[in-house]
Amino acid sequence: MDDIRNERTLSLLKEIAGRFIQEEVDVPPGMLLTVMRVEWGADKTHAIVYVSPFPTNRVGMVLEKLRRLQLPFNTYARKKLGMKHIPDIRFYLDDTEVKKDREEKMSEE
Numbered sequence: 001m002d003d004i005r006n007e008r009t010l011s012l013l014k015e016i017a018g019r020f021i022q023e024e025v026d027v028p029p030g031m032l033l034t035v036m037r038v039e040w041g042a043d044k045t046h047a048i049v050y051v052s053p054f055p056t057n058r059v060g061m062v063l064e065k066l067r068r069l070q071l072p073f074n075t076y077a078r079k080k081l082g083m084k085h086i087p088d089i090r091f092y093l094d095d096t097e098v099k100k101d102r103e104e105k106m107s108e109e
Contacts, residue, residue: 006040009081010047013089014038016080017049020073025065031055033062036094040087047087050094056101059093066091 018035027033032054039048053062070090078086 010038012081013047013077016077020076025069028058031058045087047089049089049091051091052094052096063093
């Protein structure tokens with residue numbers, strides 16, 4: 001039963017993170033920012049939201065914006081989930097696309 005609850009919470013956090021990014025984050029024109037997955041931290045006191053920007057040339061700027069919005073996102077998620085206690089939520093880069101771009105550039109050379 002606990003596994004089902006955990007999976008459902010992560011799924012809802014992913015959906016809420018996507019909505020938050022769409023509504024609250026000032027994403028530069030021509031950039032797509034996608035929530036790839038949400039995972040529990042090692043001790044389940046925090047959740048990690050992995051995002052992937054495209055194109056990947058402004059990764060640092062996007063991550064900085066998201067990290068500044070972590071507290072507002074925690075408040076937003078608490079309201080949307082309707083739970084008293086939610087894990088501390090942190091944004092991280094899903095570097096799959098960055099690695100893929102780097103490999104493509106290296107193979108072209």
